[in-house]
Amino acid sequence: MNPVASDSSPTSPGMGWVLKMAWRDTRRSRGKLALFAFSVIFGVAALVAVNSLRSNLETEVDRQSRALLGSDLEFRSSDSFDAETEAYFDTMNAIDEAREASLSTMALFTKSDQTRLVSLRAMEGGFPWYGTMDTRPENLDLDPARGRVALVEESLRIQYDLEIGDSVQIGKSEFQVIGELLRLPGESSFGSSFSPRILIPYAYLEETELLGFGSRQSYKRHFVFENGVDQALNSSLLSNEREFRSKGIRFDTAEEQKEDIGKMLNEMTSYLSLVGFVALLLGGVGIAGAVQVYLKEKSESMAVLRCLGASVRSSMMVFCIQIFAIGFIGCLLGSILGVAVQAALPKIVQSFVPFELEFEIVWTSLAEAFLFAWALTLLFAFLPLLPLRNLSPMRAIRSSMGVQAGRRDWLVWLTTGLIGLIALVFSILQTEELDEALGVFGGIVLAILVLAATGMGLRGLLWRASPRSLPFVWRQGLSNLYRPNNRTVSLIVMIGMGAFLVYTLYLCEVSILKRGEINDQDDKPNTVFFDVQSDQVDTVKQLAEARGTELKFHDAMVTMRLTHLRDEPVGRLRRSRDLERWALSREYRSTYRSELRPHEPVIAGTFVSSFSLDSEEPIPISVEERIVEALDLSLGDRMNWDIQGFPVETVVSSIRQVDWKQMQPNFFVVFPSGVIEEAPANHMIAFKANGTDTIARLQGDVVKRFPNVSSINLSMVLETLEEVFDKVGFVVRFMASFTILTGLIALVSTVLTSRYQRVRESVLLRSLGASVGQARRIMAVEYFLLGGLGSATGIGLSLAGAWAMTTFVFEIELFVPWLVTIGSIVAIGALTLVTGMLNSLGIAKRPPIEALRYE
Amino acid sequence: MNDSVVLSLSNVSKTFTSGDRALEVLKESSLEAKTGESIAIVGPSGSGKTTLLGICAGLDAPTNGEVRLDGELLNEMSEDERSQMRNLYVGFVFQNFQLLPTLTALENVMVPLELRGESNVETAAEELLEKVGLAERMHHYPVQLSGGEQQRVAIARAFINRPKIMFADEPTGNLDSDTSHSIVDLLFDLNRDAGTTLVLVTHDRELAKKTDRVLRIDQGKVTVER
Structure with missing residues (x-):
């Protein structure tokens, strides 16, 4: 024997040994480490995929918004731009610009000798630079070199059976039809249904001699810049906004357009952020559970090493390195899976989203998700590891010895604080709103406290008032919840948090999707007729009735202009900087009704349903809140109108808030019934017809009879919208499934943490004569109560959480599917029970002595 | 055996508190162990044997009194300094063997030297395993070894750093009588060869008889039985 001399100078084992030991030590625990990795993988995958999808969506929304505007910057005015504004345009250093003038006029189709009110657009320049102007034949333009040419709206071509080469007379000039206009960036086909468009080269507008005549004109100027609207230009625009407004000039940038693209996508990205956040937190719960299970076995090895x-440092380092490495591997695999999911997503969702979704690895999102997840993973894992610093080496000779109790472990508190801080920073980054982030974070902390209080309450209640008359199995099961080494509080917190986070997410999801659903579609109109003249209304209604359709709404639109506001002539007020010029000079299309519709509630004053012209009092009208803002209106203000030559005096009696997203005609001004019915009006009448055939036939009936009347098939629009919502819902559910998967793993690892304690106890009971069935039933009682109470409290809290999220973040109404809610409480409780019982299956079959040895 | 004292305890007591209650497990006990000496500590269950062993080995700190190992006062040492003392001067044999389950027999034996930062320790470990009769089982994991074999590995591990003092906690407690005999012989042979002081805790009267001295502990008080 040649033992090493005991007096050789001691050195610390060094990193080499620690690394070697860390590797060796994983040999028999790789399954448990895999559970740790699994908790990480799906959380990170969800996070990476959600973050990247979010970036993708944002990029697409950005691209889409540019295509919607067709340029970087657009100016609009009802007058031609003055010299001062033109000079300002010159200072912007645009790389290209285009001009457009539009006006409503009659077009005469010479072949059929029929006329139609159209929206005439005179265009010049390279617009659109983003997106395309779709024409048939393709790639047509309005180059002045082509001469007097016109692109006509597809509906006009069909209605008047136009062919290439046919003529259309506009004003004093005749244009040759060169093709159809299918789509123009920035304009929806819905809008053009009101008034079909005809495009001509700007150079020939003057020849029509329409400028300056009665018809309402508007002018647009489009600009494109090398780097879009940069900070300097944006500041300049904002500082001149007031000046522009005073001249009746409005502008839109691609950025503003992006903000306007619709609340739905914003809601979805907020929601997806929440998915990422929840996935990470649930992953953390899973990690803490998995590491606790892992270290349960390792504490004895650690004590031996200490002997x-x-x-302390070397032995802790062994486990720290394992956690670092498995955390890194888990996060790496999660990132790869996340990127794979994200790569697959465009294929899966391509047909579902209303824009081209291209796969793009967003490295910043990836790195952000990876680093956050890794840091949070390590901190969650350190929570059960840190107390082992205080593990007594005596544990090697006395198994009852554990972590030296006593003083509070400041490192555990510090780690908990860091987790909180990282979660807060993360939620700020994900929600991009400090208020929302604080709300989400505070909600989670509050939920933990409520769950902990519930656990402590249950423990205290059972300790004081555990029924003695219950059968042995129940008594034993209940006492497991309050006797020493119980894990009641921690399990209820963990199960409850899982239920709370997943179900809050679910409730937000269904509420968002519920909002997107086109409710009671069967009850909505599907055919709308526009431009119906007053003398045509009855016939249109008769034709519709003959086709078995149901009248849904009928609105008369009376055009009028404001002449006096608060007894001051509008001409003088135009110079005022406090009032918006567009609201003073626009042509109002107002209606009259005896009652308001549900989507336009009165927010101030009282709506007057009918009035008589015989009264000497001014007519009480209801105005929309945007006009109130633009004209600085208050209840009782007088407004004088010119209704096609007839002066009318009105007074503001109520203010309405209109939901403009409703597919119904909405009005700035609503008159009471009984006063302007005799004024010349255009009517919009909507019906619900059965089937597309009926719609087509009815459209044919009406158009043949009244060529001036236009019609739109709303059911097609609704179908498209519904399809988009369905598919958005699919993406949302697909991503949320990752969070649910992580939640399940967290549940398994949570239940596993209590396994060792309970298995040992059930084995002891068996050695005292309990049957396997009794031992299992005792465990079942415990898991049933823990799972049931944890899930009920968690889901109860999620109702409050989802209410807060839907009210303050998404600003929508909370929808609670009660049956699913109750089902979820039962399902999570049952899942806890099943997981707990599955855990114990293998052990319960062993004879007590073998199981004791095993333990 | 020479007369130099390797281990000395003077007026050592240990009190555990549980809630408001204090339980004095060890009461003002003193003992000395000289180089090469073998001592058995006997006593009924719950008498404080394991507590005494833990304090002697520097695994636990006494509530009062002094503990010196190779002349160094353990009381004032930090946890890590005590670990270093154990690594340099102490060997352990446990009742339930306490091999690291993820390490092979050879790796288990190597650990104490690896902890010193020494390299090329494999040869020394192999020689010790041959000495304890496990030349053929070096690369087996603890679960692949019988109880006796596991305890042999543990003994080899305890001797690898040539400790000045060896603590054995019921070394035959988990073994059958045939295996116990061979383990006891091995322990005493190696101890004699290396000139190590041996302190063992046992219920086994026969085993206690083999030691130079027997100390009895009862209700926390240590007395000399032989």
């Missing part, structure tokens, strides 16, 4: 002379 053999390993320092």
Whole structure:
């Protein structure tokens, strides 16, 4: 024998040994480490995929918004731009610009000798630079070199059976039809249904001699810049906005357009952020559970190492390195899976989203998700590891010895604080709103406290008032919840948090999707007729009735202009900087009704349903809140109108808030019934017809009879919208499934943490004569109560959480599917029970002595 | 055996508190162990044997009194300094063997030297395993070894750093009588060869008889039985 001399100078084992030991030590625990990795993988995958999808969506929304505007910047005015404004345009250093003038006029189709009110657009320049102007034949333009040419709206071509080469007379000039206009960036086909468009080269507008005549004109100027609207230009625009407004000039940038693209996508990205956040937190719960299970077995090895002379630092480092490495591997695999999911997403969702979704690895999102997840993973894992610093080496000779109790472990508190801080920073980054982030974070902390209080309450209640008359199995099961080494509080917190986070997410999801659903579609109109003249209304209604359709709404639109506001002539007020010029000079299309519709509630004053012209009082009208803002209106203000030559005096009696997203005609001004019915009006009449055939036939009936009347098939629009919502819902559910998967793993690892304690106890009971069935039933009682109470409290809290999220973040109404809610409480409780019982299956079959040895 | 004292305890007591209650497990006990000496600590269950062993080995700190190992006062040492003392001067044999389950027999034996930062320790470990009769089982994991074999590995591990003092906690407690005999012989042979002081805790009267001295502990008080 040649033992090493005991007096050789001691050195610390060094990193080499620690690394070697860390590797060796994983040999028999790789399954448990895999559970740790699994908790990480799906959380990170969800996070990476959600973050990247979010970036993708944002990029697409950005691209889409540019295509919607067709340029970087657009100016609009009802007058031609003055010299001062033109000079300002010159200072913007645009790389290209285009001009457009539009006006409503009659077009005469010479072949059929029929006329139609159209929206005439005179265009010049390279617009659109983003998106395309779709024409048939393709790639047509309005180059002045082509001469007097016109692109006509597809509906006009069909209605008047136009062919290429046919003529259309506009004003004093005749234009040759060169093709159809299918789509123009920035304009929806819905809008053009009101008034079909005809496009001509700007150079020939003057020849029509329409400028300056009665018809309402508007002018647009489009600009494109090398780097879009930069900070300097944006500041300049904002500082001149007031000046522009005073001249009746409005502008839109691609950025503003992006903000306007619709609340739905914003809601979805907020929601997806929440998915990422929840996935990460649930992953953390899973990690803490998995590491606790892992270390449960390792504490004895650690004590032995300490007996053999390993320092606290060296022995802790062995496990730290394992956690670092498995955390890194888990996060790496999660990132790869996340990127794979994200790569697959465009294929899956391509047909579902209303824009081209291209796969793009967003490295910043990836790195952000990876680093956050890794840091949070390590901190969650350190929570159960840190107390082992205080593990007594005596544990090697006395198994009852554990972590030296006593003083509070400041490192555990520090780690908990860091988790909180990282979660807060993360939620700020994900929600991009400090208020929302604080709300989400505070909600989670509050939920933990409520769950902990519930656990402590249950423990205290059972300890004081555990029924003695219950059968042995129940008594034993209940006492497990309050006797020493119980894990009641921690399990209820963990199960409850899982239920709370997943179900809050679910409730937000269904509420968002519920909002997107086109409710009671069967009850909505599907055919709308526009431009119906007053003398045509009855016939149109008769034709519709003959086709078995149901009248849904009928609105008369009376055009009028404001002449006096608060007894001051509008001409003088135009110079005022406090009032918006567009609201003073626009042509109002107002209606009259005896009652308001549900989507336009009165927010101030009282709506007057009918009035008589015989009264000497001014007519009480209801105005929309945007006009109130633009004209600085208050209840009782007088407004004088010119209704096609007839002066009318009105007074503001109520203010309405209109939901403009409703597919119904909405009005700035609503008159009471009984006063302007005799004024010349255009009517919009909507019906619900059965089937597309009926719609087509009815459209044919009406158009043949009244060529001036236009019609739109709303059911097609609704179908498209519904399809989009369905598919958005699919993406949302697909991503949320990752969070649910992580939640399940967290549940398994949570239940596993209590396994060792309970298995040992059930084995002891069996050695005292309990049957396997009794031992299992005792465990079942415990898991049933923990799972049931945890899930009920968690889901109860999620109702409050989802209410807060839907009210303050998404600003929508909370929808609670009660049956699913109750089902979820039962399902999570049952899942806890099943997981707990599955855990114990293998052990319960062993004879007590073998199981004791095993333990 | 020479007369130099390797281990000395003077007026050592240990009190555990549980809630408001204090339980004095060890009461003002003193003992000395000289180089090469073998001592058995006997006593009924719950008498404080394991507590005494833990304090002697520097695994636990006494509430009062002094503990010196190779002349160094353990009381004032930090946890890591005590670990270093154990690594340099102490060997352990446990009742339930306490091999690291993820390490092979050879790796288990190597650990104490690896902890010193020494390299090329494989040869020394192999020689010790041959000495304890496990030349053929070096690369087996603890679960692949019988109880006796596991305890042999543990003994080899305890001797690898040539300790000045060896603590054995019921070394035959989990073994059958045939295996116990061979383990006891091995322990005493190696101890004699290396000139190590041996302190063992046992219920086994026969085993206690083999030691130079027997100390009895009862209700926390240590007395000399032989």
